[in-house]
Amino acid sequence: MEFVIEDLAVARGGVCVLEGVRLALSPGQAVILRGANGIGKTTLLRTLAGLQPALRGTITAPPESIAYGAHADGLKSVLTVEENLAFWAAIHGTSGIEPALVRMNLADLRDRRAANLSAGQKRRLGLARLLVSGRPYWLLDEPTVSLDTASVALFADVLRDHLAAGGAALIATHIDLGLPEARVLDLSPFKARGGVIASRGFDEAFL
Amino acid sequence: MEFVIEDLAVARGGVCVLEGVRLALSPGQAVILRGANGIGKTTLLRTLAGLQPALRGTITAPPESIAYGAHADGLKSVLTVEENLAFWAAIHGTSGIEPALVRMNLADLRDRRAANLSAGQKRRLGLARLLVSGRPYWLLDEPTVSLDTASVALFADVLRDHLAAGGAALIATHIDLGLPEARVLDLSPFKARGGVIASRGFDEAFL
Amino acid sequence: MIALLIRDLRLALRAGGGFGLGLAFFLLVAVLVPLGVGPEGTTLAKIAPGVLWVGALLACLLSLDRIFALDFEDGTLDLLATAPIPLEGVVAIKAFAHWLVTGLPLVLAAPVLGVLLHLPQAGYGWLVLSLLLGTPGLSAIGAFGAALTVGLKRGGLLLSLLVLPLYVPTLIFGAEVVKRGAAGMAVEVPLLLLAGITLGAQAALPFASALALRINLR
Amino acid sequence: MIALLIRDLRLALRAGGGFGLGLAFFLLVAVLVPLGVGPEGTTLAKIAPGVLWVGALLACLLSLDRIFALDFEDGTLDLLATAPIPLEGVVAIKAFAHWLVTGLPLVLAAPVLGVLLHLPQAGYGWLVLSLLLGTPGLSAIGAFGAALTVGLKRGGLLLSLLVLPLYVPTLIFGAEVVKRGAAGMAVEVPLLLLAGITLGAQAALPFASALALRINLR
Amino acid sequence: MSIWEYANPKKFIETAGRILPVLLPLAMGFLLIGLVWGFFFTPEDYKQGATVKIMFLHVPAAMMAINAWGMMLVASLIWIIRRHHVSALAARAAAPVGLTFTLIALVTGALWGQPMWGTWWEWDPRLTSFLILLLFYLGYIALWQAVENPDTAADLTGLLCVVGSVFALLSRYAVKFWNQGLHQDSTILKVGEKDPLDPAYYWPLIFCLIGIVLLFLALVLIGTVTEIRLRRLAVIEARERQEA
Amino acid sequence: MPELGKYAFAVLASYGAGLALLGAVVALVVWRFRRAKAALIAAEARLAARAAQGHHGQANGGRA
Numbered sequence A, B: 001m002e003f004v005i006e007d008l009a010v011a012r013g014g015v016c017v018l019e020g021v022r023l024a025l026s027p028g029q030a031v032i033l034r035g036a037n038g039i040g041k042t043t044l045l046r047t048l049a050g051l052q053p054a055l056r057g058t059i060t061a062p063p064e065s066i067a068y069g070a071h072a073d074g075l076k077s078v079l080t081v082e083e084n085l086a087f088w089a090a091i092h093g094t095s096g097i098e099p100a101l102v103r104m105n106l107a108d109l110r111d112r113r114a115a116n117l118s119a120g121q122k123r124r125l126g127l128a129r130l131l132v133s134g135r136p137y138w139l140l141d142e143p144t145v146s147l148d149t150a151s152v153a154l155f156a157d158v159l160r161d162h163l164a165a166g167g168a169a170l171i172a173t174h175i176d177l178g179l180p181e182a183r184v185l186d187l188s189p190f191k192a193r194g195g196v197i198a199s200r201g202f203d204e205a206f207l
Numbered sequence C, D: 001m002i003a004l005l006i007r008d009l010r011l012a013l014r015a016g017g018g019f020g021l022g023l024a025f026f027l028l029v030a031v032l033v034p035l036g037v038g039p040e041g042t043t044l045a046k047i048a049p050g051v052l053w054v055g056a057l058l059a060c061l062l063s064l065d066r067i068f069a070l071d072f073e074d075g076t077l078d079l080l081a082t083a084p085i086p087l088e089g090v091v092a093i094k095a096f097a098h099w100l101v102t103g104l105p106l107v108l109a110a111p112v113l114g115v116l117l118h119l120p121q122a123g124y125g126w127l128v129l130s131l132l133l134g135t136p137g138l139s140a141i142g143a144f145g146a147a148l149t150v151g152l153k154r155g156g157l158l159l160s161l162l163v164l165p166l167y168v169p170t171l172i173f174g175a176e177v178v179k180r181g182a183a184g185m186a187v188e189v190p191l192l193l194l195a196g197i198t199l200g201a202q203a204a205l206p207f208a209s210a211l212a213l214r215i216n217l218r
Numbered sequence E: 001m002s003i004w005e006y007a008n009p010k011k012f013i014e015t016a017g018r019i020l021p022v023l024l025p026l027a028m029g030f031l032l033i034g035l036v037w038g039f040f041f042t043p044e045d046y047k048q049g050a051t052v053k054i055m056f057l058h059v060p061a062a063m064m065a066i067n068a069w070g071m072m073l074v075a076s077l078i079w080i081i082r083r084h085h086v087s088a089l090a091a092r093a094a095a096p097v098g099l100t101f102t103l104i105a106l107v108t109g110a111l112w113g114q115p116m117w118g119t120w121w122e123w124d125p126r127l128t129s130f131l132i133l134l135l136f137y138l139g140y141i142a143l144w145q146a147v148e149n150p151d152t153a154a155d156l157t158g159l160l161c162v163v164g165s166v167f168a169l170l171s172r173y174a175v176k177f178w179n180q181g182l183h184q185d186s187t188i189l190k191v192g193e194k195d196p197l198d199p200a201y202y203w204p205l206i207f208c209l210i211g212i213v214l215l216f217l218a219l220v221l222i223g224t225v226t227e228i229r230l231r232r233l234a235v236i237e238a239r240e241r242q243e244a
Numbered sequence F: 001m002p003e004l005g006k007y008a009f010a011v012l013a014s015y016g017a018g019l020a021l022l023g024a025v026v027a028l029v030v031w032r033f034r035r036a037k038a039a040l041i042a043a044e045a046r047l048a049a050r051a052a053q054g055h056h057g058q059a060n061g062g063r064a
């Protein structure tokens, strides 16, 4: 099952930011999204995750196959690491959070409340959620923010295993993840050139 | 008038994070604070700005001479650029926001509401506040976050003028500001080695 | 779904979750009204049903913004929207959790406050029953209001303004049940209408709320 | 200082600032209580002073969290604390701005709502006067509560709980003035006490609030 | 040509520009004739005395207050189902006008009630429903103003309007259950039945009614044009921001 | 002026308040209309100026 984007245009705040984006992602592949601040990486990923409607174009993906990792980690500060992770496992109907805890080096912190984690530990917990989601396509928005180099390498390992197991990933990031096998998609050519207005079709009458 | 820190210890969340910090800042000087994430740069700057008490040590500075530039810019999104800046000028009893607007390249945006600024433009407005504060000692916490290279250069120019006019600056930053004349202060040697508990004196009884 | 319910209850029970605050507010209103109105028992007895219902309604109201706002701010709502459970279910569960945390304690505490307000003897049973039937509706309607205002900063006052008019039918029938019950009159009609509103709200509003959430997440 | 006042008023007037919402909430309470209590004019007239005062108090209460929370969240409060004006002055000005935006409209709208609740003719003047004297106190006390809870997420309900008990004396004297006034009795004593509370709160509480703010900023 | 052609903003502005110069004077004319006729040239009622003259403001305002909400409901449904932006904007433009009519009905009703019923306000079901309608208008307008993104605001207020209408109906029923009233029933549509409206009042009232309906339409048209322009303004500003 | 008798206050106040409210809403609608129109004209002018200079009549500049 492939994940295919065709001629996609996405909008934010009523303005089209990217247009004509096309991409095919097969199992085992990773694609890195590049582009300056504000070009629309987050917007693109949110659209692909189904959180906002596309302006034009089509997104084809197997149903319920996408795990979205946003800027925010969605952690509850009064719950412990284990409770946080177990909640997401239950929501996704998977079981066994143990491997995810171990893989993301969180086993020692299992009973710590999320409020007492450092920023990097919080981030690791947010990434562990991807593992318990059990979904093949990962859409990640700057997953390594506030991680130190050791943790970045740990994450790259996890990612490589995920790809080897038939998963795929689309990652927006500014830094080098140490994944030479990943394709790079530069978004600059898709930048919308003014004048194209958002709300589907009809709104063009406002110009 | 000098700005002198002697044997300072600062705490955050009940734990001493830095101790034995000493530094003297004379007019015309700039000092760059360096240190890994979480070492306590923000904590140190907040203490120096008078927002939290020091654990030990002394801070000597002329009264009302410090302008603090935090992570957050303190902008009101429903006010225009001009209104935001004029408010801070009025609070500091200075007049003439015009030069600050021009220096930070905000003149064209003067009637734009802060909500409609991009992140970089917001940051420039936050820095323009320093200019209208009319104070000599600037304590800046990562002032160039989300600025592009041109704006960083612009800010370095502004900073250089401020130093030439007898001001001084203490800047926590991870990137290179293009200020070769600035001294660098690495905080790693001052990292508190466990066991030292925060709240002055009293808390030690619990050890 | 059960996991979501358990998590919401757990969050409410841990520090900062606000469990019990609604109850305290209910108590405060029941205390403030006699202070403002004056201590005569007969007047108080007459207004007790209405005041208790208005108090329950306000106590419910003040905790509404917690239903979605915290999850929205920390990004959980985004993740729940992409999770394999329907957003309608999420809304219904969260409204139910809100009722367990806010509405149910009010139901249990109401008889005690009835004493403070000199509620006539015959009214207590009806008070509890009407609140039991009515408060789940309040939570469902409130969840709709909370979904409408979820993206707004400090939208508490706006939320009140939107939700309170929607509470009017529930309030009228609820207070009417208690009033009639206390006076020994027949209560079937308002009781049935109250139950009808709650059932209708529980059945239909989660869809509207989920739609509002989707719009706000966009 | 004037600049701060002007800015706060401007913020309240621009979209999203919440000007007028307090008024709408006041209206809501005045409508809900009769819906709960029943339509008879004589009962309503008896409880009108108390209900109007409780309504004013709740309307005031619900807008309290805007006094400092927004400024705290966007970092303005940090900057104000290091600015060359005393934090006590900041607090006093902000409480005053809150009164102008919330309390004053309530004072002006109260007579209209008095009509809804069948307030006796003789009571209108005293209602306006007592609110005029009392609401500045409510703002000052509320600012203290807001300063205490400024760092908390969605602390609205906790804020209510902290502040409502502090409002009790104001409520009692305020409602007493209106009740006595409406009944044609002497009102000097409660009126003086009301004015005393407001003056005392205005004079002393800004210091406590500023201290609370400093602690929360740390 | 389908009626939805007029849902094109440009076309809408053009059409409005052609209609308004006729509509506005017509509305003012009807209203003026009706009010002058009603105020100066109607006899006193044998029961109500001169206060019947209040009717010429009260009744049209009261009817339009409800109809304005109905129009907003229809416009909201069109927006939700067919996504015609102009429709959402028309609903937005109608709200302040409807609010004003509600206020007029309430104020004139209160002033009428004092001499007739001996009280400014009575918790009569019809009066109470109007107060609740006022609250719905206030909430609707407040939500429009609070949400920044215009499309989000249109969606949310549309939803509120639909859900609110259901609850408004429920409230009307609940209020009737709660209290029996003093307010007289509608007679205006009972021509030919027993106890009809005195013909001396009939025609000025009809003029006022027509005048108010036309005024409402004119104000909504102007308001919708304003909203369309503001929408376009927002689009241009967003684009400038993007290019900056 | 018609003879209003003891009801003069009620009738006059009704007409006064009703007409004042009508006037207020008309004034509000017209004021917003004028303001939106002026702001839009200014924005269109800016857009045209920008299209003329620098942007080489790019994309939709001309449609403004």
Ligand code: HEM
Pocket: E055, E058, E059, E062, E063, E105, E106, E107, E108, E109, E110, E112, E113, E114, E116, E117, E126, E127, E130, E131, E183, E184, E185, E186, E187, E188, E189, E197
């Ligand atoms: C503030 C309160 C009042 C409100 C909200 C109100 C509301 C309404 C409404 C909605 C209508 C139109 C109903 C219809 O035609 O079906 C109406 C009509 C009318 N109202 Fe009122 N009313 C109020 C007070 C009064 C008072 C105090 C009087 C006089 C004693 C009065 C006399 C009438 C009359 C004569 C009609 C015309 C009925 C007809 O012939 O169709 N109203 N009012």
Ligand SMILES: Nc1ncnc2c1ncn2[C@@H]1O[C@H](COP(=O)(O)OP(=O)(O)OP(=O)(O)O)[C@@H](O)[C@H]1O
Pocket: A012, A013, A014, A017, A035, A036, A037, A038, A039, A040, A041, A042, A043, A044, B118, E242
């Ligand atoms: N609420 C909003 N209203 C209007 N414009 C917005 C809004 N949010 C974002 N934008 C604009 O949309 C564009 C795309 O934003 P987006 O967050 O997708 O960028 P990004 O590529 O993820 O940037 P970054 O690298 O900083 O994360 C930006 O130019 C931004 O200014």
Ligand SMILES: Nc1ncnc2c1ncn2[C@@H]1O[C@H](COP(=O)(O)OP(=O)(O)OP(=O)(O)O)[C@@H](O)[C@H]1O
Pocket: A118, B012, B013, B014, B017, B035, B036, B037, B038, B039, B040, B041, B042, B043, B044
């Ligand atoms: N509220 C808190 N409670 C407990 N510990 C805290 C709290 N806030 C911060 N800390 C800890 O205090 C230390 C110092 O934090 P500080 O924000 O000063 O670091 P920093 O050097 O500014 O980091 P950065 O480079 O990320 O800005 C960190 O180790 C952090 O974990």
Ligand SMILES: [Mg+2]
Pocket: A041, A042, A043, A141
């Ligand atoms: Mg991004």
Ligand SMILES: [Mg+2]
Pocket: B041, B042, B043, B141
């Ligand atoms: Mg820092």
